[in-house]
Amino acid sequence: MAVRPVGEGRYVVESQSGAEYLVDLPNSDCSCPDHEIRGEHCKHIRRVAIEVTERRVPAPGMTAADCAICGHESFVPESGPAVCADCWLERGDLATDRETGDTVVVYRLTDERADERYIDAADTTVADYPKNDGYPRADPVVEVVYPFSGDAEADLDERPRYAFPYSRLAPRDQMIVE
Ligand SMILES: [Zn+2]
Ligand SMILES: [Zn+2]
Known part of the structure; x- marks a missing residue:
């Protein structure tokens, strides 16, 4: 069948x-x-x-597509970023900012592209933001927070969020426990 x-x-x-x-x-x-x-x-x-x-067809809620990060044909969410399970970022995952070396924490992996997401404060898109020059314009935007600055008691929801192109982040095999 x-x-x-x-x-x-x-x-x-x-x-x-x-x-x-x-x-x-x-x-x-x-x-x-x-x-x-x-x-x-x-x-x-x-x-x-x-x-x-047996993973021959996608599970409900998933669809077959090329991952926006690694390019492999994979099962990705039907609605949401076209990112495979290997490249997926969860809330709480730690990553290193390749530009500054800072440790950031993933708040949310979005389905917006870097050249579509506008940063009001900088009056430009994530893709055109000067420090993001050279990263793929089609990258999914990742919202991150800085957990080790400001109020040590504040949880992730209370911290300012910053929009990064995915490729600017080097994901680490660690996450914070909330
Ligand atoms: Zn039947
Ligand atoms: Zn991937």
Whole structure:
């Protein structure tokens, strides 16, 4: 049986007979007669679940695309930055600013490009900000905070956030515990 993702957790399954059925995986629903009449977990739902587990098709909420950072074809979020699991940045991840050597903490990986995100205070985009010269203009913007300056008690939400092009950051294998 061939499985083809069509987005939003739905997959078209082509059976050996050539018939096509639509499986809605999050809702455990299938358009085949078996499922409609008996309400059973039919073989199409099982097939889709296996394909997802074996990573041959994207899980619900994910889609196949080239990662914006490493360029490898990967499963990336359907809505959100086109960044693969290896390149993904989580809130709390530590990174080094390649320009200054400062340690920063990731607040949020955004789905905005560096040449689209405007910095009001500097009256320019992240891509055109002088220190960001040379980094890819299409880079996703990462919002970071400086956890080791200012009020030591302030949590991440209370700290000023700064927008960086992803490639200006060297991610480290560490994160802060909030
Ligand atoms: Zn079915
Ligand atoms: Zn990647």
